[in-house]
Amino acid sequence: MSNAIDIPDSSDEEVCNIIGKAVVDLSITGQPVNKATLALKLLAMADQDNDEERILLYWIARKALNQPHRFASALY
Incomplete structure (x- = not known):
């Protein structure tokens, strides 16, 4: 079993875009941007x-925040 997150090649850019959108949304609303707020924002986005x-x-984006080394190895 691989330790890397299994992500289809076409999805890695989408995951990065999702994280970017979460960062922008938090910034626009004046909320702090950190791992905890990003994880909560991504959870809220998924719920909607x-x-x-x-x-x-x-x-996958939430997992990438918590385990960036595993996500990075899945991309290469």
Whole structure:
């Protein structure tokens, strides 16, 4: 079993975009941007989405925040 997060090649950019959108949304509302607030924002974004594939990307993004070394190895 691989230690890396299994991400389809086309999804890595989407995960980065999702994290970026969360950062922008937090900044616009004047909230601090840190690992905890990003994780909560991503969870809220996932709760508001009905697309199962995008919801999975939100969870992958949350995991990438908590384990960035594993996410980075999945990209290369």
